[in-house]
Amino acid sequence: MSPSQQDAAVSVGFIYPDHAAEDDYPYAEKLLGGTARLAVEHIYGTDLHAVPELLDLGSPARLAEGAGKLAFHDPAAVVWACTSGSFVYGWDGAHEQVAALSASAGGRPASSTSFAFVRAAEALGVRTVAVAASYPDDVATLFADFLGRGGVEVVGLSSADIVTAAEVGRLSPDDVVELIASRDHDDADAVLVPDTAMRTLALIDALEHRLGKPVLTANQVTVWEGLRLVGALDTSPAVPGLGTLFRRKGM
Structure with a gap:
C-alpha cells in the first residue's frame, strides 16, 4: 500500500x-x-x-x-x-x-x-445454517443458541472436539477443507465456521464452489x-x- x-x-x-x-x-x-x-x-x-x-x-x-x-x-x-x-x-x-x-x-x-455471523447471515438472506465447529460439543451448542437468538436456525451442528485454539491453528489446508465440507447439510442455506483460530480466507471460494452455497468463516x-x-x-x-x-x- x-x-x-x-x-x-x-x-x-x-x-x-x-x-x-x-x-x-x-x-x-x-x-x-x-x-x-x-x-x-x-x-x-x-x-x-x-x-x-x-x-x-x-x-x-x-x-x-x-x-x-x-x-x-x-x-x-x-x-x-x-x-x-x-x-x-x-x-x-x-x-x-x-x-x-x-x-x-x-x-x-x-x-x-x-x-458478525448474525449480521452477515442477515445480509445474505440466510435463514438456515450448518455449523462446522472446531470446539467441543458444549461450546458448539452455545454458538447454536446464540445464532438462534439472532434469528438464524441451525439445522446441522457438528463439533470436531479440538480442545485448544493452537491445535486449530495447526490444521493443514486440506484438513480445514475436509472439516468444513463434510459438515454441510442439505437443508442449510450456508455453512458457518466459527473459529478465528482457523485459517480459512484463502479457501472460501473453493469451498463455496464445491458446496454450491455461501461459506461464512470467523475471520x-x-x-x-x-x-x-x-x-x-x-x-x-x-x-x-x-x-x-x-x-x-x-x-
Missing part, C-alpha cells in the same frame, strides 16, 4: 486472542486493495475451548487492554476477533461486552465475531463486520477471493 493509499484508507482495529490464524487479516487487507487498514493487536490468556477460560478471555479487563493497544492505530472502529469469547456470554451478555469495549475504545463503534465475517461499522461496505466494490459475502450487491 502506497503512502497516499494509507492516508485514504479507513482503519479498523481487531483484538485477536493469542496467536493462531491472525495472518488472515493482512491477507484480507491485500485483497481489499488499499481501501482499508486492518490493524491487529493481541491479548493473552489460556486458549482452551472451555467455558470458564473463555469467559476470562473475553472479560472487560482483557478487552480494555486490547483497546488500549489499538489506540496507537487510531481505528475508526474496533472488533473483538473471537467467536467463542463472545457467544459464551450469551446474547445479552455479548451486547454488554461490546458496549464495554466501545467505552474502552473511546466511544468508537465496536462489535464481535459472534454478532471473514469479522473483517466484514469491521468494514460495516465504518460504512465502508456501502461504497466498496466487490472483492474477489473472499466469498459470496464480499461479492454481494452493495459491496
Whole structure:
C-alpha cells in the first residue's frame, strides 16, 4: 500500500486472542486493495475451548487492554476477533461486552465475531445454517443458541472436539477443507465456521464452489463486520477471493 493509499484508507482495529490464524487479516487487507487498514493487536490468556477460560478471555479487563493497544492505530472502529469469547456470554451478555469495549475504545463503534455471523447471515438472506465447529460439543451448542437468538436456525451442528485454539491453528489446508465440507447439510442455506483460530480466507471460494452455497468463516465475517461499522461496505466494490459475502450487491 502506497503512502497516499494509507492516508485514504479507513482503519479498523481487531483484538485477536493469542496467536493462531491472525495472518488472515493482512491477507484480507491485500485483497481489499488499499481501501482499508486492518490493524491487529493481541491479548493473552489460556486458549482452551472451555467455558470458564473463555469467559476470562473475553472479560472487560482483557478487552480494555486490547483497546488500549489499538489506540496507537487510531481505528475508526474496533472488533473483538473471537467467536467463542463472545457467544459464551450469551446474547445479552455479548451486547454488554461490546458496549464495554466501545467505552474502552473511546466511544468508537465496536462489535464481535459472534454478532458478525448474525449480521452477515442477515445480509445474505440466510435463514438456515450448518455449523462446522472446531470446539467441543458444549461450546458448539452455545454458538447454536446464540445464532438462534439472532434469528438464524441451525439445522446441522457438528463439533470436531479440538480442545485448544493452537491445535486449530495447526490444521493443514486440506484438513480445514475436509472439516468444513463434510459438515454441510442439505437443508442449510450456508455453512458457518466459527473459529478465528482457523485459517480459512484463502479457501472460501473453493469451498463455496464445491458446496454450491455461501461459506461464512470467523475471520471473514469479522473483517466484514469491521468494514460495516465504518460504512465502508456501502461504497466498496466487490472483492474477489473472499466469498459470496464480499461479492454481494452493495459491496
